[in-house]
Amino acid sequence: MHWWRIWKRLNAITPNPITAQINQATKVNPMPDNQALQTVDTELAPLRVQIDALDTQLITLLNERAKLAQAVGHVKQKYKQPVFRPEREAQVLEKIAQRNPGPLPSHHLQALWREVMSVCRAMEEAVKVAFLGPAGTYTEQAMAKQFGHAIHGIDCSTIDDIFRTVEADGAAFGVVPIENSIEGAINRTMDLLLSTPLKICGEVSLAINHHLLQITGDMSGVTTIVAHPQALAQCHHWLKEHYPHIEQKPVGSNAQGAQMAQNDPTTAAIASDIAAATYGLQTVTAGIQDDANNRTRFIVIGKQLCGTSPNDKTSLILATPNKAGALYDLLEPLAKHGVSMLRFESRPAKQKGWEYFFYIDFAGHIEQANVQAALAQLEDNSAFYKCLGSYPVTS
Numbered sequence: 001m002h003w004w005r006i007w008k009r010l011n012a013i014t015p016n017p018i019t020a021q022i023n024q025a026t027k028v029n030p031m032p033d034n035q036a037l038q039t040v041d042t043e044l045a046p047l048r049v050q051i052d053a054l055d056t057q058l059i060t061l062l063n064e065r066a067k068l069a070q071a072v073g074h075v076k077q078k079y080k081q082p083v084f085r086p087e088r089e090a091q092v093l094e095k096i097a098q099r100n101p102g103p104l105p106s107h108h109l110q111a112l113w114r115e116v117m118s119v120c121r122a123m124e125e126a127v128k129v130a131f132l133g134p135a136g137t138y139t140e141q142a143m144a145k146q147f148g149h150a151i152h153g154i155d156c157s158t159i160d161d162i163f164r165t166v167e168a169d170g171a172a173f174g175v176v177p178i179e180n181s182i183e184g185a186i187n188r189t190m191d192l193l194l195s196t197p198l199k200i201c202g203e204v205s206l207a208i209n210h211h212l213l214q215i216t217g218d219m220s221g222v223t224t225i226v227a228h229p230q231a232l233a234q235c236h237h238w239l240k241e242h243y244p245h246i247e248q249k250p251v252g253s254n255a256q257g258a259q260m261a262q263n264d265p266t267t268a269a270i271a272s273d274i275a276a277a278t279y280g281l282q283t284v285t286a287g288i289q290d291d292a293n294n295r296t297r298f299i300v301i302g303k304q305l306c307g308t309s310p311n312d313k314t315s316l317i318l319a320t321p322n323k324a325g326a327l328y329d330l331l332e333p334l335a336k337h338g339v340s341m342l343r344f345e346s347r348p349a350k351q352k353g354w355e356y357f358f359y360i361d362f363a364g365h366i367e368q369a370n371v372q373a374a375l376a377q378l379e380d381n382s383a384f385y386k387c388l389g390s391y392p393v394t395s
């Protein structure tokens with residue numbers, strides 16, 4: 001007798017309230033007998049034949065696409081040009097959304113295309129990308145969102161290491177967090193941008209969902225909660241309300257914390273569901289961040305300048321001369337040349353008391369005439385000027 005027949009009989013004797021509820025809610029027979037399965041399969045058979053035929057066509061088309069990417073690779077190699085072209089990929093993704101007749105939602109189709117481009121790119125060369133490790137960090141997730149999975153990820157233990165690895169050509173690109181919707185700017189990234197010769201060549205925005213994780217899902221013996229300081233800050237109110245007496249300990253990354261929790265039942269971690277799966281942890285409570293719309297924006301850094309895409313932004317660091325009205329004068333060229341500002345942040349200039357560096361993002365690409373005119377004037381008006389690059393805007 002099949003196990004589900006035994007289950008059915010048991011249920012007939014003592015109806016299980018949970019299954020009864022599910023059956024009522026879903027109106028699906030949970031234990032179809034062989035005949036029902038056969039009936040379903042018979043009706044599905046012609047649809048499956050069509051799906052198999054389409055898959056065969058898709059395989060052919062995808063391989064045709066890969067061959068073209070290989071040919072592109074040969075041309076790039078001949079002229080010693082970079083394999084990864086973020087502006088071209090942004091263009092491809094934009095066209096996907098424009099041409100999509102549905103019913104597939106454009107953002108799902110775009111996610112598929114990211115992977116298609118990733119494997120096509122890998123036919124030219126697997127791009128090396130430095131990220132904040134170990135495996136399971138949000139930075140790794142952001143890297144996959146930007147580059148797809150067919151890459152060579154190099155895990156670094158600090159943001160400084162990522163900058164150094166890319167500066168020393170250990171990786172072509174690095175992915176680092178720059179700002180969070182709750183906690184604001186990531187200061188270490190901001191400070192390193194000031195001195196690095198690297199450029200910004202892309203950005204990635206990621207929804208951040210923090211979960212409280214422990215090896216068996218039991219908090220009774222837990223004495224320490226570990227996480228990156230940003231994650232601890234983003235869950236501050238929730239932790240204060242639910243675990244006010246458990247010590248909080250900052251660690252290098254949330255994934256590192258998850259790794260620690262894997263080996264120690266007295267330690268709980270705050271990390272993503274990917275980290276939970278990577279380190280075999282149980283979720284004690286899901287979504288513990290204080291703001292449900294918690295997002296982090298990451299930037300892609302590299303030596304490569306980015307061409308124009310359908311929608312670009314440019315990032316600058318400026319300092320004003322020390323005189324009245326200097327900030328107004330500094331920004332006036334943006335308004336004059338019709339350039340709209342997207343972000344304005346300041347960081348103290350550490351060597352000088354109470355002087356600041358201003359980090360400015362605005363819409364447009366450095367190759368556009370109005371942007372060039374505004375930048376020339378901005379540079380004239382500032383005591384310090386550094387252009388960090390132009391790159392495609394992503395949502």
Ligand SMILES: C=C(O[C@@H]1C=C(C(=O)O)C=C[C@H]1O)C(=O)O
Nearest residue numbers: 069072083084085088089117120
């Ligand atoms: C094919 C190219 O190379 C890479 C792969 C792309 C793709 O698969 O569509 C797009 C841009 C590049 O990162 C290209 O430059 O056109």
